[in-house]
Amino acid sequence: MYFYIERDGVLQRLHPNTKTFALLGLFGAALMVQHPLWALIPLLVALIALFTGGGARNALKIAPVAAIFFAASLYIWTFMYVDPRATYTWLNLGGYYFPRETVLSGLGMGVRITAMLLAGLSFLTVTRVEDFTAGLHRMGLPFGMCFGLSLSFRLLPLFVGTAVTISEAQRSRGLDLESGGPIARATKYVPLLIPVFISSMRGADALSLALESKGFGRTNPRTYLKKLPFGLSDVIALTLVFLLLAGLMRLRMMGYGGI
């Protein structure tokens, strides 16, 4: 279920907070430009990060999702809006006229969304969950909150497995989720949701006791096994992201990147 690729890569070795800030930087870069050709810059950077991190197969996994987002964005901006700044017709498809600005807006938005999706995916490819939560704690978030998030990551695959098993068990008793109208089909989920809920929550008490039994919540200062070194490669990575953002911002101010 995880996208993380285990390897001793340069991106995998970066501090998790470096990766978090780099991700935010890439989001910012993608949002800064509107023209599809300019939006290719953050897209390419995200792709480079993804492939450097070994995430080629992850890209294949989410390709359908990315395609849907791209197509939906293109459709919405091209077909649903009349841009008041429209100058001249760029496309004429069977009587439907598409101004230049409308088509470029749609394409641009599609490329930007794809860039952000790939940036997020590259983050997931090179960042372990436990490093991410440890990084949040180093940033100053309370340990309890970070631990709670980390625990959720630990529990999710377990609960998904339970949900799948319960679905099989109830279908084996004749529960037919495919037939009926929307209301009938929705109510058929009650025999699924209840056992998932109850089975999952049964462990809550036991987990709480196990946590306390391991000293969670004691007042003495806590120590940490994991060290998160911040090195030269982190400085370089952050500098590159800063240059990208600053560069795009400057170009926007000079009038480039828009439609």
Added chain:
Amino acid sequence: MLVLASYTAALYAAVVIPFKFGLPLVPGATEVRPGIAVLLLCSFLFGPAAAWGGAFGNLIGDFFGGTLGPGSFFGFFGNFLYAYVPYKMWEVAGGKDIAGRRGFGWWWRYILVCWASSAICASVIAWGIELVLGIPTMILGGLIFANNLFLPILIGPALIRLVTPRLEEWGLTYRQVEPDHPRPAVLAPIGGALIGAAGLAAGAIMVVGFVVMFLPDWARHFMGQFPWIELLGRQISVGKLKYSGAMLAISPLIVVFIIGSFLLGHEKSGKQAESDSRAAAIQGLPLHGGKIALVDVTFSYATSDNPALKNVSFSVGPGEYVVIMGRTGAGKTSLTRCFTGAIPHFFSGRFSGKAYLFGRDLSQTGPAENADLVGAVFQDFESQLFSTNMELEAAFGAENLGMPRDKLLKAVESSLKAVGLAGFGNRNPTTLSGGEKQRLAIASILAMNPPLMILDEPSTDLDPVGKREIFDALATIKREDRPVILVEHEIEAARRADRIVLMRDGEIIREGAPLEIFRDPQLLLDHGIRPLDGVKLLCALGDSESYDPYGPPLSVEEQVDRLKQIGKIPSSEKHEALEEADESRAASYGDVIYDLRNLHHSYGSGGDALNGVSLTIRKGEFIAVLGQNGSGKTTLAKHLNGLLAPTKGEALFKGKPVTARPLSTVAREVGFVFQDPDHQIFSSTVGDEVAFAPRNFGLPEDEIALRIKKAMEFTSLEGYEDKDPFHLTKGERQRVAVAGMLAGEPEVLILDEPTTGLDRDEQVRIMELLKRLNSEGHTIIIITHTVWVAAEYAHRTVLLASGKVIADGPTRKVFGMDDKLKTARVQPPDITAIGKAFGKVFLSVEEYLGCV
């Protein structure tokens, strides 16, 4: 509360993503996700924990879906508010017990709460997504609002009615976990009113805006007479930027939502928590001679009138290995809980007597404070693992104790090595087997270096390989100075004990060395423990002279020697008669009902789970499918009712492919009971639970009533019709699951691990039930790790290894194939090993007795 938040997050993500069905409105995009009702339910049950849970759940959903992006921030915030608003607004609106009586008052409050929380969630998410990604607010907002409003209204009340009482019994609701939680103060109703009003407006905007987009031209022309409606769908310039009219209309409402949420959170504080007082109490406690002891302890849980412990006095000496045994409900776990401080600090109830841990008076310290002195491992290994990384998991407890990092590194390395998990690197515990997970839990405790270790049924839910791994690990955790207390059903674990303690009904009945306890098989049977086959056999043969002064022979070799000494060698003629009986039974079965031909199944990555399985099953057979974890047993079973389809080859049921018919139709002829009965039980009464399958089949109510009666009589559940299934023991719930299957009157019954997690008496009860069903003509197929169950009940055994059938035939014949059993890593019962010493294969002590 932290645990509840994490559970909410994981549960929410686990149900929202997979449980969905499509609506043809916008093909591929509009989906109904009923799981959203779970988040609303969590809000009413867990209060603020659910708000954080909803927020985290959305975030981790994006992590696992690969859709982490700027929208994740708004999803985080929106879901936080979706779960924050309901429980607060319910109180502010004067709502009482959410699971109580439903009149008009209940319903208008419930719908108001659903509307407001759906509107706030949809507004925040859709507004944010349009801000950064440009997708119009009324598209996404309308869809989210409709899903989040209608699904909780439709199915939420049923969930609340069925789930709330159970959670309240377990003491897991917010009001029980934090009885002194803050209450709404003066400004809260104003906040509620603001949210309610803004919610009504926002919801209306999103619904109208969404609908308008899909109207035909004539309708739009009509709508043109209401310009403000048309504006919702239009793009409006704001400086150099363009946004939809709906987004701009919702913007001020979001400000109102934020202000309203702050005001709604205006509370009167409850009492200060006493979290620090107990920890401080450790300092300067008088010691009582360093002893580990319970002195005259009596304890009753708050939810029960019967005492779980009655005047128990018990102590443990340095380096002593004590095994506590007894039936389910005997008080074993309760006894160990006294040593960690869980009783009475974690489990409330009526406590009297004294408990000491290395002299520390446990009346003043709870589990967290005692973690430096006692390490505890529990039955449910999944509930003891908190990390997504093995090394971090092993270090977790020691980190909490503040162990210096250099010591921590060494402790983690040595503890993983001690349990045989060295070299696993940074693996995610999710990828480990059950036995490996439990060993990791033990490693985590070992790294803390506690002076006392307690293991409470660590092997109950494991397969035989996992059990052996745990028992081997136990050998390494014993130290000269470190006492170990083990609670177990398995006699194998007790062989190496210094002392065995037998408990019943909260009292210690007998204590003694293993040799002293094992010599009396009836004593063990009286306490729900399966005695050693060899000892049971020798006792039945009247041989007790060998038991003084050294006790009975405990190993198979010694037992064989003893049988030779007393001249109780089994007769070859009588053994041949057993074999002939097997053959004539095999010839008496009916027509072929299953024909599996070169069956392959692959899950996509890492090879075939089934690798060319071919076998036939005839009507009336009783088959056990044996093999270790990962051998393909469950995968094979799921082909028999159509849950899985072959990736190659055929699975035919009565001549036709199993998957040629819908699963709901196959279910009328093939019943499947899963390992954990809690994966099926959801109704509020046993009667309704048993009626589930026949109701799905569309049978008339009088027929259903008849089938319920018959099924419950057969499973000895008469009188249980109106009981809550979750009030029953695990064995009783297993019988409810079987009754539920029987009510469908299937011809074939498939049961996955029907005896796992049950004590011996419950195991025998279930198996006798299946034996009766088989004698009435049902075909029974069980997947099991419990070899004595296969030996004593199954007529035929199929042995799987690496997805292939390596042996298939009468159980006696298969249990005689030593090489095949070794390949499959299946160890036959002791009685079989004893018989082989004489060239015979016996499947039970009774068979051997019949041959002498």
